[in-house]
Structures are given as C-alpha cells and as structure tokens.
Amino acid sequence: MFWWLKAGTKTLEDTFKHNIPGIICWHVWKVYSNHLWGKGNCPTTSGHLLAQIKTYVQQWIYSLNNLRLAKMGELLVEEELIPKGFRLSGRRFHLIKWCKPNRGLKLNTDASYHGSQATGGAIMRNNCGKMMFGICFPVAASSPLEAELKTLLLAISWAIRAGYENFQVESDSSSAISLLLDEDARRWRNEIQETRLSVQHKNVSFRHVMREGNWAAHFLAASGSAQLQIFYNTMDLPIRAKRAYLMDFFGLPS
Numbered sequence: 533m534f535w536w537l538k539a540g541t542k543t544l545e546d547t548f549k550h551n552i553p554g555i556i557c558w559h560v561w562k563v564y565s566n567h568l569w570g571k572g573n574c575p576t577t578s579g580h581l582l583a584q585i586k587t588y589v590q591q592w593i594y595s596l597n598n599l600r601l602a603k604m605g606e607l608l609v610e611e612e613l614i615p616k617g618f619r620l621s622g623r624r625f626h627l628i629k630w631c632k633p634n635r636g637l638k639l640n641t642d643a644s645y646h647g648s649q650a651t652g653g654a655i656m657r658n659n660c661g662k663m664m665f666g667i668c669f670p671v672a673a674s675s676p677l678e679a680e681l682k683t684l685l686l687a688i689s690w691a692i693r694a695g696y697e698n699f700q701v702e703s704d705s706s707s708a709i710s711l712l713l714d715e716d717a718r719r720w721r722n723e724i725q726e727t728r729l730s731v732q733h734k735n736v737s738f739r740h741v742m743r744e745g746n747w748a749a750h751f752l753a754a755s756g757s758a759q760l761q762i763f764y765n766t767m768d769l770p771i772r773a774k775r776a777y778l779m780d781f782f783g784l785p786s
Contacts, residue, residue: 628744637699640749643679652683653752680705747776
C-alpha cells in the first residue's frame with residue numbers, strides 16, 4: 533500500500549500504480565455484486581479473479597502509447613502483465629469501448645435469440661453519455677439475423693415516435709447493418725424497406741460496432757423481457773445493463 537500512497541502522477545509508472553488499486557476494487561465489487569444478486573459468469577476462486585484482473589490490465593496497457601510503455605517494461609514483466617521477451621515496439625493495439633457521439637444522439641441496439649424466443653434491447657444516449665431512454669421488448673423472429681433486423685426496426689420506430697430525428701444507430705450485427713445499407717438486398721425485404729421508410733427525411737446513420745462497444749444494449753436484450761419495458765432512470769435498468777452503462781459513461785471498457 534505504501535508504494536501506492538507514495539507515488540505521484542508525473543510518470544507513466546506512477547499513473548500505472550495509481551490505477552491498479554481502483555481496478556482491483558472494481559473487479560472485486562463486480563464479483564461481490566454478481567454473487568449477491570445470484571448472477572453467473574463470475575470468477576469462483578481468487579486465482580480466477582486474479583487472472584481476470586490481469587487480462588483487464590493487459591488490455592489497458594496494450595491500448596497505451598508503445599514508446600512510453602517501453603520505459604516501464606521491467607515493471608510490467610515483474611508483475612507478469614506482459615511475458616518475458618515480449619516486444620512492445622512495432623505493435624499496435626486498440627481498446628474497444630463505447631464512444632460518445634461527437635454531437636447529437638446515439639442509439640445502440642442488440643437482439644438475443646434462444647430457440648424460438650427472441651428479445652431486443654436499445655439505449656439512446658446524448659453526446660455527454662447520458663441516457664435518454666432504454667427499452668427492451670419481445671421480438672417475433674425465426675433466426676438471430678431476423679431478430680437483429682426487427683430489433684433495429686422497432687427501436688428506430690420507437691425513437692422516432694418519441695420525437696428523436698437526428699441520431700446515429702449502432703449494432704454489433706454486421707450482417708444486419710450490411711443488409712440495411714445494401715440497396716439490392718432481397719432477404720427480409722419488408723423489414724428492410726420498413727426501416728428505410730421510417731428514417732426517410734430524418735438525419736439517421738447506421739454503423740457496425742464490436743460487441744465490446746455495445747454491452748449496454750446487449751444486456752437490455754439479454755434481460756429477456758416478455759413485454760415492452762421503458763427506462764428513463766438509469767437506476768431502474770437491469771443490473772448488468774446498469775453496470776455496462778456506468779462503465780460507458782465514465783469511458784471505461786466493460
């Protein structure tokens with residue numbers, strides 16, 4: 533603990549040391565919350581938790597400037613955060629996370645499909661990262677791709693009916709986004725045409741994003757709602773969606 537209290541923040545090594553306690557506390561809190569609320573997918577032993585923390589720190593390290601990292605290589609090897617002989621020079625890494633829109637609003641959508649049951653989720657946020665609304669709802673679909681397309685349609689239609697006409701749309705389904713942007717698409721033609729008509733004369737754009745940048749919408753969809761649920765207060769969000777939203781809000785990878 534002494535090295536943490538003593539370290540300043542003038543060097544990258546000091547910054548690294550200052551962040552480690554917070555990262556450890558955050559992961560311990562997540563495990564505690566998951567056990568408290570009976571959620572799965574959490575480490576069951578201290579060894580598993582330590583491995584999860586190291587993976588998180590590695591992702592953070594790899595996203596930093598490589599030249600500055602070279603100066604603290606010995607510390608990273610000593611703490612087993614990078615393997616011996618690992619060369620940072622010449623490597624480029626990108627930490628994937630949700631990004632606030634430069635201006636306007638951003639609507640993230642996702643669908644969950646298990647057997648014959650499908651649910652959709654969406655969350656609208658402004659350029660400060662603040663949630664405008666979150667929704668989850670059942671979807672009538674016979675395949676994962678159909679569920680993604682119908683989720684996009686329902687979420688966009690709901691947003692437009694709520695008065696939003698200028699926003700970006702992000703989905704982690706590259707196939708669904710490609711179909712929407714393909715003028716000659718024939719599969720699910722009705723759903724695609726309906727989506728295009730709903731955004732006609734509106735300032736709406738579509739973009740594919742990796743799953744790591746779409747967790748809030750993913751967990752809204754995964755909540756498995758049997759009926760439409762609308763959230764205006766972040767405290768009312770399902771626990772995993774709330775956690776992902778807060779991580780996004782503070783610019784942290786979740």
